[in-house]
Amino acid sequence: GSEQLFDALRRLSEKKPVVAVVEGMAASGAYIAAMGSDHIIARRNSIVGSVGVIFQFPNVTDLLKSVGVTVEDIKSSPLKASPNPYTPTTPEARAAINSLVMDSYGWFKGLVSERRKLSDQKLDTVTDGRVFTGHQALGLQLVDELGDERTAREWLAREKGVSRDLRVRTWRTSSVGDEFGWLKGSATRLLDTLGLGPLAGLLSQLTGEALERAQLDGLLALWHPRQGS
Incomplete structure (x- = not known):
């Protein structure tokens, strides 16, 4: 998704100027997208960076064992569908996933180097996975300017x-959390299978609320109202 958006923005920039405004957060994939623009503007207390790659996967072997469930599989080779949550992760599977992570990380780091024209020292600082405020990101050359849409x-x-009177059109995404629906669905189905239906329902409700609240407005976001309040 973020790579496709980056490529699309670079193609668009060949026809018209593109500027990115970070209102709340441009971390990881969102920062990749922002780098597709010609100029990055961020609010002072927005969150920028998280240049790195992570691959997370649950392992529920102990949980299944506690309820007497064993998952068996027949596969063509040891690394097919590995890692999976139903068996302990082998060193070979871990090494294979690590190679994917480091390959993607090398691409991400190279993109930051190319687009932001950083020295080796600054590149090492900004690509260790941490996030920065917009103010810090400006000093590290991750953004070009502090400000907002008016800027x-x-x-x-x-x-x-470009005329200052040019009409602004606002495009909004679908409801928050849609992109994580598969993860919530997998977890609730697993709990249902284990006979923990009420817990599955509670998880679904809490996950939805958590995803809504995860859309922070930078470091200064302390409270988000509930819907309807």
Whole structure:
């Protein structure tokens, strides 16, 4: 997703100027997308960075063992469908996944180096996985300017000759958390299979609320109202 968006923005930039505004967060894949623009603007207390790659997977072998469930499989080779949550992760499977992670990380790090023109020292600092405030990111050259949409319009007018009166169209995504639906669904189905239906329902409810609240407005977001309140 983020790689496709980056490529699309680079193609778009060949026809018209593109500026990215970080209102709350541009971390990991979102930062990849932001780098597809010609100019990155961030609010002072927005969250920027998280340059790195992570591969997480649950392992429920002990849980299944405690309820007397064993999952067996027949596969063509040892690394097929590995790792999986039903058997302990072998060293070979862990090494295979690690190679994927490091290959993707090398691409991500190279993209930051190319797009942001960083020294080796700064590149090492910003690609260790941590996040930065917009203010810190400016000093590290991860963003070009602090500000908001008005700042972006000023930059477009000043640097690209775009009219300040150009109409702004707002596009909004579908409901928050849709992209994580598969994960929530897998967890609830597993609990249902184990006869823990009520817990599955509670997990579904809490996960939805957590995803809504995860859409923070930077470091200063302390409270989000419930829907309908």
